[in-house]
Amino acid sequence: MTTTVGANWAGSYHYRAAGLARPASVEELQELVAGSAHVRALGSRHSFSDLADTDGVLVELTGLPSGIRVDAEAGTVSVAGGVRYGELAEQLEREGWALANLASLPHISVAGAVATGTHGSGAHNRSLAAAVAALDVVGPDGDLRRVRRGDADFDGSVVSLGAMGIVTRLELDVEPTYRVRQEVRTGLAWEVVEARFHDIAGAGYSVSLFTRFDDEGVAQLWVKSRADEPPLADAFGTLAAGATMHMIRGGAVEAVTGQGGEPGPWLDRLPHFRMGFTPSAGAELQSEYFVPREHAVAGIEALRSLSSTIGPLLEVAEIRTVAADEQWLSGAGGQDVVAFHFTWVRDEPAVRAVVRLIESALAPFGVRPHWGKVFELDAAALAETFPRLPDFVALRDRVDPDRVFGNAFLERVLP
Ligand SMILES: Cc1cc2nc3c(=O)[nH]c(=O)nc-3n(C[C@H](O)[C@H](O)[C@H](O)COP(=O)(O)OP(=O)(O)OC[C@H]3O[C@@H](n4cnc5c(N)ncnc54)[C@H](O)[C@@H]3O)c2cc1C
Known part of the structure; x- marks a missing residue:
């Protein structure tokens, strides 16, 4: 076991755990957990807060065989x-x-x-x-x-x-396996988004709208369609991008997956970024909020009213949709949602101040945060928008009565 755990991917959070372990087998992991007062798992460190941390031992599973x-x-x-x-x-x-x-x-x-x-x-x-x-x-x-x-x-x-x-x-x-084509379009006007949001979000298998919520509108529309489905039928007044585009100004285009409408394997088109390259900006923060899909346009209007405050800290924002699932703590748990994502510059105090404004603006729509990103909503606000939170807490209390897997983040967000 080593004692230095280091930082998260973005370099924005330094883990405070007493040590880091990399067990080589499940049995070794079981022994380690059984002998630990506090222990938590660390994944690939792409979350932006103290969510993964513990005052005990962090465990990385990269030493276990992948066994796919x-x-x-x-x-x-x-x-x-x-x-x-x-x-x-x-x-x-x-x-x-x-x-x-x-x-x-x-x-x-x-x-x-x-x-x-x-x-x-x-x-x-x-x-x-x-x-x-x-x-x-x-x-x-x-x-x-x-x-x-x-x-x-x-x-x-x-x-x-x-x-x-x-x-x-x-x-x-x-x-x-299936093949997907990815087309990037530019210049989607807010009037079109507000009149036809659901058509746009449904125009492909996976659709992303990149914007700064300013008067430029949606600067880039990324549409990923399965090759066995018809390509984009309606351009919504946009123009085809003339060259490969990164969603962040000045971002390296080698890092993004194939665009231009050429079908390719699902794994080379569904993610925006390619393995082996730095995704997104690197030294950054992220936040993301979910609201029920029917409030998509009202949510966009609320965020547009904050554009001059958001702008100086924003690398780019992305609007996506996610269909309902059954998980109690999923952002899309029990409801189809629109997701408003923000890639921020890495200035945490300033970002947290702006995030509070966004949370207030989206509060009327029953806003939920992405658990892995920066948010300020407290336990009371979260209890209002995650109706199954009490069930989650009851399950945690039964499974882990001594809070071996507890940490400061959970203390803050759970009622
Ligand atoms: C550049 C970038 C792009 C992103 N894009 C997206 C996106 O498109 N969509 C989106 O929804 N999110 C996105 N995220 C957020 C990211 O997907 C989440 O933060 C995710 O949880 C990170 O996974 P991780 O393996 O790095 O987990 P970590 O950040 O290491 O840990 C996250 C949580 O998972 C727990 N955990 C990890 N491993 C285990 C385990 N084996 N058993 C139990 N618990 C475990 C940890 O304890 C912690 O609570 C992005 C993040 C970055 C940095």
Whole structure:
């Protein structure tokens, strides 16, 4: 075990844990957990807060074999929790399989991503957690248990914030591989967005609108359509991008996945960013908020009214849609949502001040935060918009009565 844990991916948070362990087997992990007063799992460190941290030991699962195994009959793949989506996707593609969706980057670990309700986009696409069919979890006594879709505890166990134990393996739904084309359009006017938001969000398998919420409107519209579906039929008054575009001004275009409408494998088009390159900006912060889909246009109007305050701190904002899932703590739990994402410059005090304004502006719509990003909403506000939060707390109290997997973040956000 080493004592220096270091920082998160963005360099914005330095973990305070007493040490970092990398067990080489599940048995070693079980022994470590059983002998620890406080312990939590660390994924690929792409969250922006103290969410993963503990005053005990942090555990990385990168020492466990990835053991990626497809069960063609069940339509699932079994994968170790510490594996990154990029590695899993490549193995699936080699065997002729695919996942239904991916986040904007393939660099994140599977267990860490689903623990925070990570999602991609698509009017009919659910969060990555919705693809989870089963989990193997090491509990506070070091016992290994399996939680399956359909079990009473399952809907509180996937988007878990790491509070239910350490996930060693997951089974995810897979489907036969497919190809996707990605088209980038420019110059989408606010009037068109406000009149036709749902048509635009449904114009492809996965649609993203990049904006600064200023008078320029939506500077870039990224539409990812499955190759077996018709390409974009309606241009919504936009123009085709003349060259490959990064959504952040000055961003390296080598880092983004193939554009221009040429069909390619799902894993090379659904994420915005390519493995092996720095995604997004790098030294940055992010926030993201979910509101029920019917409030999309009102939410956009509320955010446009803040554009001059938001602008100086903003690298870019992205509007996506996520279909409802069953997970109690998912941003899209029980409701179809629109997601408002913000990539900020790395100035945390200034960002936190602006984030409070955004939360107030979106409060009338029942705003929920992305658990892995920067937010200020407190336990009382969260209890209002996550109606299953009491069930989650009851499950945590039963599974982990001594709060072996507890931390300061959970103390702050749970009632
Ligand atoms: C550049 C960038 C782009 C992003 N794009 C998106 C996006 O498109 N969509 C989106 O929704 N989010 C996005 N995010 C946010 C990111 O997906 C989440 O923060 C995600 O949780 C990060 O996963 P991780 O493996 O880095 O987890 P970490 O940040 O390391 O940990 C997150 C949580 O998961 C828990 N955890 C990790 N491993 C385990 C385990 N084995 N068992 C139990 N709990 C575990 C940790 O304890 C912690 O509570 C992005 C982040 C960055 C930096």
